[in-house]
Amino acid sequence: MNRYIRIGYVAPRLVGALLLYILIEVGAGIALRQSIIQGGQAAVGARVEVREVAVSLRHARATIEGLQLANPSRPMENLLEADRLELDFDGNSLLRRKAIVDHAVLRGARFGVPRETSGALDPSDKTTDTASFAPWITEGAKNAATAWAEKLGGDIEGRLQSTIDEFESPRLADELAERWPARYQALRDEADALRDEARRFRDELRVARENPLRYVDQLAAAPSRLRALTARLKQLQTDVASLPREIEADRQQIAVARRADESRLRASLAADQLDANSLTTQLLGDTVTQPIAEAISWLRWVRRMTPSTKATGNVTPASRGVDVQFLGLQQRPNLLIRALDIEGSATLAGRPVEMTGVLTGLTTEPSLHGEPMRLVLSTTGGAKLEVRATIDRSTPVPSETIHIDCPNFTVPRLELGPAAGLALRTDPSVGNLTVSLQTEGEALSGQMQLVQEQLQIEPALGPNASAFSARLAEAAAGRLGRLNRAATRVDLAGTLNTPKVTVWSSLGTGLAESLRGAAEGVISQERERLLAASSEDLAERLARFDAALRPLQEAVSGAVEGSGGDLKSLSSAVLAAGSGRGSLSFEKLGQQLPKAGSLFR
């Protein structure tokens, strides 16, 4: 043996190898710590911190303590914090250059814990998860609901009164009261003028009759002048006779305007402008959408962290030559964690909970592993939650399935509307939440159902609430008291980056119906009261108008009658003059007169 082998060389090397092994037992943790930090930061895209790593080659075990993974979207928050991670490797796999963990335990895991320093690798990088979620949870819906609440809580009486002040019917009544006296005055003036004209005609006729030769022209024109005066009288009488019909037509116009005013008043304060969906959003927005938004964000993160890997070909390029994959050889991933037990704590619905779960099939090469990654997570304590997720990267099209059950959790107290005025307050209620999400490639589908029990909604009055708001709150209290159960369903569609949400909820609908009913009742009462007052005011205006019109009517009638009498006697005089009952008739006078030319010879 000694002839071929240098024992003096081999023996020290063997001792050296033993020392090296001991050194590795002690110092491998330092190297592994560095590789975890560098590899983790490359994978997560944010700072990864590890307090201590211990490695045991003999037991093929690694223990990582004080693990912190910063959130790349929110650098001042840790995506994951864990007190301790224990990894039990398969020794045979390590000899085959594969890091396969048979069993791992993650203890003291916490999610979303704030950091003291930024976890961003590059402080200038402000990358955040900006993918839109859904228009349903935008501020618009909240504003709509708040605006409605403010509208109800505002000066309804004042707005009713201002609407009444803009009524058309009183304006028409006032216009009538101004127009008709003027009209009567004009008729009266016409009657007086006619009478004066008749009297003047009579006097002129009398003078002409006394000296017919001198006033022969006037006497000849007398009949036509009389006919003109008679025609004016007839027109005046016709006008006076049509007055009642015109007055009635104006009254009808006022009645029509009155009806239009009433319709406008009812339309202007109709309580059907509250969108049930806006109310649902305001009352359940965060409660309903937060789990979905978190689940989708988580899915996006998982999609980034675990991209699909294609099965490697038979030949892989190497620094020199190529590495050949032999046919018939079962390929295994370079890193595989068969089962990872998770123990930790979290905050759910504002309550601390204990969390346990198992993650299986976590690997860097899912296509080689051939099985999907599965996560089962449940909580105990303040709130119960069960999450079952399947992440499949073994096929060319990545897919995920998430199912979340959250029974009997507390939906927190919520308030809708201005606190100083009229607001709606929901007491904490018991909710049962079920979320089911599926993704296939980029396509997203799923449904969320929330059933709320022991629901209590009551109106709340702030210090600036008006008397009307108080009446509304009183009317709404009874109706809202009957709303003690609500079901909400959210349908998800679209893609991971642009999910589309369709919401249906019995809460928003019921609440809107209750509030609308209460508001309609109160507004209707107030409206009818003000309408009655307005009607009374209009009736008074019309009565005053009638009273003012009556003497005018009598005066005009008297003036017309007087004019008629004068014209009648004038007509008799003219006829008498024409028939010769006077000293000289017009015809006789004409016949007795010599030829026109002889008189002035």
Place this chain on the structure above:
Amino acid sequence: MSDWYFAPLRATVAALVAHDSTRQIAVGVVLGAILGLLPKATLLAAIFAFALAAFRVNRAAGLASAGFFAMLTPWLDPLLHAVGFRVLAAPSLQSSFAWLYDLPLGPWMGFHNSVAMGSLLVGLYIAYPLYLAVRSLLDRVRPRLVSWVMKYRVARVLLGADVASRWGAL
């Protein structure tokens, strides 16, 4: 620093004037040739390096041979790859290679690499001819070469420096 520059020359001189037999020198050259051809980040290379150091062969000749063949690899790699890939891709050998690869430390050996396999095969193929060639060459030229080298002061200096450096290390 000077030790680093003169080490190859000193190794050559030491290999020639050492008391090792020509057989030991030839085996050292063969082991060094295979080691020089092999990719170094494999367990195969480590095994050959350990063999070169552990067996009673001329280490200086082995290291010189390894350096020489390592310098040739840029030109030899296409040939080594072609040979290795042809063997690794042979359908009839797939199950055997798969079994070997699946053994503990199989992937660390590196034989699934085409250049490593080609280097191993070419190295083994030239091993015996190289052994014979080196041995016959040494048998013929070594006595004359030793006497010729020892005539020069520089050779003695190199050997003395080698001894001195060993003592210095102690």
